[in-house]
Structures are given as C-alpha cells and as structure tokens.
Amino acid sequence: MRPGSWFHRMRGVIALALLVCFIAAFALTACSDDDTEAEPPATPTTEVTVLAAASVEPALRRVDQNLRARGASVTLSTEYGGTSTLVSQIRSGRAFDIVITASRTHMADLVDDGAVAGDAYPLATNRLALVVPADNPGEIDSFDDFIAHAAELTTATCAEDVPCGELARTMQEELGVDVHADTEETSVASVMTKVRMGEVDAGFAYLTDAEAADDEVEVFEIPDFPHNDTQIWAAVAAEPQEQEAAEQLFTLLVGESGRTAFEEAGFLPPPAAEASSLD
Template identity: 75%
Template sequence: MHRMRGVIALVLLVCFVAAFVLTACDGDSPDPESAATPDSEVVVLAAASVEPVLQRIEQGLQERDAGLTLAAEYGGTSTLVSQIRSGRPFDVVITASRAHMGELVEDGHVSRDAYPVATNRLALVVPAENPAGVDSFDDFIAHADDLLTATCAPEVPCGELTRTMEEELGVEVHTDTEETSVSSVMTKVRMAEVDAGFTYITDARAAGDEVQVFEIPDFANNDTQIWAAIAAEPEDREAAEQLLTLVAGETGRTAFEEAGFLPPPAAEASSTD
C-alpha cells in the first residue's frame, strides 16, 4: 500500500512538472523582452492650412508602425504664437509665415534652426451655388462694396497677404467679417454665410465642389512661406527631431505637394536669420 502511494505521488509530481514546463514554453505567456514600448507622442501646434499635410504624415507613421504619434492642434498662426508666449507646452510648431517664426526664434521659444517647408498662395472663393453670381476676380472687385466678404484678420498670415494684395493691385475688398484662421473663412463660404472669401489656394482646392475658386492676378509678394521648428525645450527632443526631419524632408515635400502646396524658395536658407 505504501509502495502504491509512493508511485501515485511520483506520477503526480511528474505530471505537475510537465504541466509547468509546457506552460512556460507556451507562446501566449508574457515576454518582457518582446513587449512593445509605448509610442513617443509629439505635441504639434500648426497653422490651420497644414492640417491635411500632417494627417498624411501621421497616416504614414501608423502604417509603418514607426513608434511616433502626433498630438496636433491647428489654428491661426497669430493665435498659436500667442499661446506659446503664454506658456503653452509644445514640441514642434509650424507657422504660415516667416515673420511669425522669426518672432518665436527671437523670443527664444524655438530652436534657431527653423526650416521653410512649403509655399502657399491666396485665392478668392465663393459658395458652390454662387448666389452673388461672381464670375471672376475682376467681377468681384467691381461689385465688392455690394458683397458680403470674409477675410482673415490682419494679424493672421492670410489676412496680411490679403492686405498686401489690396495695396499691390490697388483694389479694395470691403471686408465684412475678419476671421482668426483660414478654416473659419472656408466654413463661412461653404455654408454660404458670405458671398465670397479670401483664403489659401490649398484650402480652396481641399474643399472640392463645395466652393468655386477664382485666380488672383499676380502681384509682388503674392505668397507666404510655411516654416517649421522644434521648441527650445521639447518634452522628447529625439521624437521632435524625428518629426521635423520628416516634415522638412522628402516625406514632408511629398505630403505638401499632394495637399496642393508649392515648394519653398530654392534659394531660401534654412534659418530665419
């Protein structure tokens, strides 16, 4: 009887050891060496017109599982600059003008290595149904005082560009509402809250058949440059530099081109100095 109990105990011990070994070798068991590390998040403050570009870049990062995610917030460049001056934390900033980036560099909010990454131009847009019957830029100017028109505020790059257009072409837009970003102008035009609006050509094209677009005659300084830079003290410098490399490199150039932007001036130095 004692011998039988010993045999049974031995069999149970062997089964226990075998079960332990099988469990340890099971592919579903956790392996701390192979556990995925969390993605590095980069906080980006970007001009509203750049949104489709960053969406393209972020999609590429997700498809490649690059371990980098974007937390992007979009708005008028002047608003973003004000937020940064008020202490808003960020890792990368993309402005719609060289002047605003120059201010951030001068104030020490960003690295002095700021880069021009694209160029944008002004466009005249009207609602798809075009209730005012505008058929060209010249026609708009001829009836501007009778039309409801939306533009960006003067401190916003697209608003500054609109004022430059008025001065260079000797025309008057007769603005009825000043918006804080191009996206706000586009919203009013798409919803036919105004008869016309001045925005960037990229935003106009992105709206598709929701608006009609009219070209503006060439004039001096008829474009604005998109600039990108890293914060002076980013949360994760390596991740921020990785994103800036993408935005300023071939990946960014392709994304900007697909969104309708023009290249930055070839002779432009990669500095705001």
C-alpha cells in the same frame, strides 16, 4: 487485494494512461508559453505636441497617417489655430515641442523671442485664392467680376495680424483693389467655414484649403499678383517636452517624407535656399 483481481491486472495500464495525460498537459502548457513569447511587444510611442497654423492640417494629417502606418515610435498631438494666436499662446507660456507657422515673419519673431531653436526651416509655400460657396449665391464668374461687384457682396477675410490677412492686404495694395471685408476671422479655417456654410458670398483663403474643401466650394485664382505667396516654417521649441522625439519629427518634416506630404496636400515647394534664411 488478490493478485489475480481485475484491478491488479489493470493497474499498469492505468499508470501508463496517467503518465501519457501528464506529458500531454505539460506539452500544451509549453506551447502556450511559446505562443505568448512569440507575440511581438507593442512599440512604445511618444507624443509630440505640435502647434500648427490651421492651413497645414491636410499635410499634417498625411504625416500622422504615415507615422501610424509605419508603426513609428512618434505620434502627433496637434493643436491648430491662426498663426498669430499660436504665437500669443507661446509667449504666454504654452508648452509645446514643435511649432509650424504660416509666415516667415511670425517664425522670425519666435526666434527673436528665444522661444524656438535657431534652426527654423521652411517646409512649403502657399497662395491666396478667392473662394465662393458651391451654389455661388453672388454669381461670381472670375476674380475681376468679384472686384467689380465687391461693394454689393459679403466677403470674409482673415484679420490683418494673421498671415492670410496680411496676404489679402498686400493683394489690395499691389492690385489697387478694395475687397470690402464684412468679417475678419482669426484663421483661414474660420474663413472657409463661413464660405462653406454660405454665410458669405466670397472669402479669401489659401489655395490648399480651397482644394481640400473639394466640391463644397468654387475657387478662382488671383491673376497678376506677383507676391501672392506665404511660407510655411517649422522649428523645435527651445525647451521641448520631448527633446529626442521632437528632433525626430522635425527631421522627418524637413526631409523627403515631409515634403511629399505637403506636396500631396497641394502646397508649393519651399523657397530657394538663398531666400530661406530668417536673418
């Protein structure tokens, strides 16, 4: 090719253009790598298996939401049921990390069985209440009115081996009344379902469950019932599946964050320190 040809004259310009393109491509690749490295790695999470009394669901939902909002490394995998059912499952070998019961007695049984560590702790207190459907088919206007017409009304209670059933029995003994239960359920959640669906005229459930149902039910507190309370207890399994994560969650539950979650769900404070021992 002749030195004076057009290509000969332009080859320097072409080489410079190719160099610029190479540098630009290299810079884009480097930026892309930097952007990828700048993304924060996802926080690894550990699921903690919690067996919990049905009545504590509103509080545990708050606990779980708080953990997720904070991007915590612990998440809850919760199974709810009647406390006596949960105890039976544990005695049958059900694996778990933390158990939350709706009574001190059931937790003491688990401690005696060696199923949980010895540091069980009270989280909150709950009360029994009379609950009726929103349309109030039995036309009940107070607890005393209910008792006066109990024989004519259909009523749901918990079975006596469930904490809410034990409390209903104690109520009858202390107040000298008979509620004429037409159905005995395995959990307070089942009682609430019967009431909300209008399958019964009234039911006895925890005050927190009644408040969580909002405008689906009407609530009447029980007067002159001095022992109208049950304690919510938590403990770590003797052989948890996730030891470290279970201990982290337990510490949160018994601390300020856990107390706040239970209070926001309508629970009363736990018993005084001198009354909180399982001994």
